[in-house]
Amino acid sequence: MGYQEVLQAAKQRMERLTKPPSSLGHLEEVAVRLAAIQGRLKPELGPGAVVVAAADHGVVVEGVSAYPQEVTYQMVLNFLRGGAAINQLAQAADCRVYVLDVGVKGELPDHPQLLRRKVRPGTGNLARERAMSLDEAERALLAGQEAARLAITQGATVLAAGDMGIGNTTAAAALTAALLDLPSDAVVGRGTGIGEEGLRRKREAVARALSRLRPGMEPLAVAAEVGGLELLAIAGMYLEGYRQGLPLVLDGFPVSAGALLAYRLEPRLKDYLFAGHRSREPGHRYILEALGLRPLLDLDLALGEGTGAVLAMPLLRASARILHMATFAEAGVSDRT
Structure with a gap:
């Protein structure tokens, strides 16, 4: 997938993570951009x-x-x-x-x-x-x-x-x-x-x-x-x-x-x-x-x-880890009604 495709997929995953929507503020935007740059939904940053x-x-x-x-x-x-x-x-x-x-x-x-x-x-x-x-x-x-x-x-x-x-x-x-x-x-x-x-x-x-x-x-x-x-x-x-x-x-x-x-x-x-x-x-x-x-x-x-x-x-490293969180489905946690 290209940059835009991964960006959209990362945004969709972000919406399903075990937290209230947008509760991590600007770091969520950073996280999905890092995913798009690296071409994977769970980005990793090292040195x-x-x-x-x-x-x-x-x-x-x-x-x-x-x-x-x-x-x-x-x-x-x-x-x-x-x-x-x-x-x-x-x-x-x-x-x-x-x-x-x-x-x-x-x-x-x-x-x-x-x-x-x-x-x-x-x-x-x-x-x-x-x-x-x-x-x-x-x-x-x-x-x-x-x-x-x-x-x-x-x-x-x-x-x-x-x-x-x-x-x-x-x-x-x-x-x-x-x-x-x-x-x-x-x-x-x-x-x-x-x-x-x-x-x-x-x-x-x-x-x-x-x-x-x-x-x-x-x-x-x-x-x-x-x-x-x-x-x-x-x-x-x-x-x-x-x-x-x-x-x-x-x-x-x-x-x-x-x-x-x-x-x-x-x-x-x-x-x-x-x-x-x-x-x-x-x-x-x-x-x-x-x-x-x-x-x-x-x-x-x-x-x-x-x-x-x-x-x-x-x-940036912390933001990348956000997408490693479990989704509501993965964690067995009830989502919003």
Whole structure:
């Protein structure tokens, strides 16, 4: 049976389980979608994987971030040493962490969790020039696909992306505004905690980037003009995860911007997406609305790294188990009259 057929069969089974109708709320919708993705009425989720895509951004020279650019490199080292939030949360959620260097400035040390696929050491300044060439965008997309294949080959049954890149909420805002035809003011937030002057500069940078776009540009060309290398890699991860039939969990704003690009490249991917949480970044809400997704968590998170997605993985596993419940007939329990 195909996706829609299994979805309908799972909904029918859900109605016969030993519980009042809809008593498990949104988790019931998650459960039947997982069944449809896996093509079986009793879905099972095992280990997860989060691929943290890392890259630098030339736009930081515009004063759009509260942190200096070298923090990208330093935080990648922290990921590899196991000292970051994503490492701790992933350990609690039965999720393996991978790190993908697709554009970090500086050479990183060898590490078994590091996939080296540097396209270039950071993007151009999107406020004043094209972020990357179309060829570089395609290479970043392919790097993400390769990272997803590696994670799946090594046992991942549910896949999430994470992000690391000082300045990347600026790129995410520009990409989101471009793909959803929104003004810069609607999608630009405070990111790492910038003040009013930094927010003004960030809005101006995004507005300048959007002014270079031409009507009718293809999504990949738009991403090359205003996006980030890690955002392209994230899109590639989700495209590959969809092709291999895995549930795909979104994190916050930059990751969701990458997923939005993946959706524009492959609309059928939307059926495989789950929103891990709702970020406090304003642009995130527009992406979730465009994808028709309801967040599993709403905890005022704004860290990134894949943390919100990983926190949602135990909920996905719990949702999958719902369809393993007995029906009224199987349990010999009287149904409603």
